[in-house]
Amino acid sequence: MAEIIDGKALAKKMQAAMAEQIVELQVKFGRSPGLAVLMVGDNPASAAYVRGKETACKRVGITSFGKHFPADASQAELELVIDELNQDDRVDGILVQLPLPEHLDAIALINRIHPDKDADGLHPYNMGRLMRGEEGLQSCTPAGVMKLLEAANVAIAGKTAVVIGRSILVGKPLAIMLLQANATVIMAHSRTDDLAAITQKADILVAAVGKPEFISANMVKSGAVVIDVGINRITDYEGNSRLVGDVDFEGVKAIASQITPVPGGVGPMTVTMLLHNTIWSYCRKYGITYS
Numbered sequence: 001m002a003e004i005i006d007g008k009a010l011a012k013k014m015q016a017a018m019a020e021q022i023v024e025l026q027v028k029f030g031r032s033p034g035l036a037v038l039m040v041g042d043n044p045a046s047a048a049y050v051r052g053k054e055t056a057c058k059r060v061g062i063t064s065f066g067k068h069f070p071a072d073a074s075q076a077e078l079e080l081v082i083d084e085l086n087q088d089d090r091v092d093g094i095l096v097q098l099p100l101p102e103h104l105d106a107i108a109l110i111n112r113i114h115p116d117k118d119a120d121g122l123h124p125y126n127m128g129r130l131m132r133g134e135e136g137l138q139s140c141t142p143a144g145v146m147k148l149l150e151a152a153n154v155a156i157a158g159k160t161a162v163v164i165g166r167s168i169l170v171g172k173p174l175a176i177m178l179l180q181a182n183a184t185v186i187m188a189h190s191r192t193d194d195l196a197a198i199t200q201k202a203d204i205l206v207a208a209v210g211k212p213e214f215i216s217a218n219m220v221k222s223g224a225v226v227i228d229v230g231i232n233r234i235t236d237y238e239g240n241s242r243l244v245g246d247v248d249f250e251g252v253k254a255i256a257s258q259i260t261p262v263p264g265g266v267g268p269m270t271v272t273m274l275l276h277n278t279i280w281s282y283c284r285k286y287g288i289t290y291s
């Protein structure tokens with residue numbers, strides 16, 4: 001029976017340490033780190049995530065400069081706001097909550113954020129640095145997965161890691177981070193032939209596909225470490241809604257050596273790494289290193 005990797009507990013511990021560090025930073029530099037979250041429209045899931053991010057900011061002492069725009073906000077309007085935030089000395093991190101309404105160009109908005117304030121690590125400059133193995137702002141979810149693996153004492157070097165999903169937000173940057181940690185990385189995706197044959201090779205299996213309970217026990221090698229990045233809200237036959245991951249948790253738990261739950265796994269670490277990135281940018285501005 002697998003050991004549960006408790007992302008909620010790790011997030012809590014890391015955020016407590018951040019709160020203490022911010023008290024000291026505030027004394028030293030006379031201001032708190034600041035994060036601006038831009039949200040467009042009223043997708044209820046996005047609204048819930050944004051609230052979660054703002055609550056977490058408050059908890060650790062990061063000032064929120066959140067801005068909420070109507071669903072019909074224009075590209076030009078958003079670009080202007082990003083330009084202003086780029087110039088604003090109180091703001092260390094900027095993030096555009098995804099997905100955006102169809103009429104907006106998300107890539108152009110991300111490119112507009114100053115790379116030093118790119119709290120999501122999605123700007124081409126920061127992704128380029130990651131690709132080259134250089135330090136910099138890194139995407140929150142994959143960085144959170146690496147922290148979870150580290151905290152759970154998972155050996156990575158030499159191991160076979162299979163990442164299912166190739167998104168810019170998760171799959172691609174995570175594959176590069178695992179490679180940097182000397183894993184042998186296989187990137188699988190929706191077009192992969194005989195996916196089960198590939199996933200069965202994984203010592204570390206990461207599911208980031210967005211399909212509820214897609215990974216079943218027969219796809220997992222005995223003793224594997226399983227990281228579930230999926231966040232799927234499903235409604236059961238009684239009409240009750242609950243959150244499930246991309247992994248059949250009960251089935252896979254019987255086979256894996258370690259596994260992250262949903263909720264309480266990767267999700268809270270995503271938020272924690274966003275706070276981490278904001279403090280990292282703040283410190284960098286004052287010439288100090290934050291790890």
Ligand SMILES: Nc1nc(=O)c2c([nH]1)NC[C@@H]1CN(c3ccc(C(=O)N[C@@H](CCC(=O)O)C(=O)O)cc3)C=[N+]21
Pocket residue numbers: 048049052095096097098099120140141231243262263264265266267268270271
């Ligand atoms: N620019 C951008 N950056 C993101 O990082 C980003 C985004 N857009 N769009 C949407 C996804 C999703 N995401 C989550 C963050 C926290 C939880 C989280 O804390 N989940 C809790 C449960 C929350 C609940 O109960 O609803 C958990 O898993 O335990 C989940 C998902 C960030 N995303």
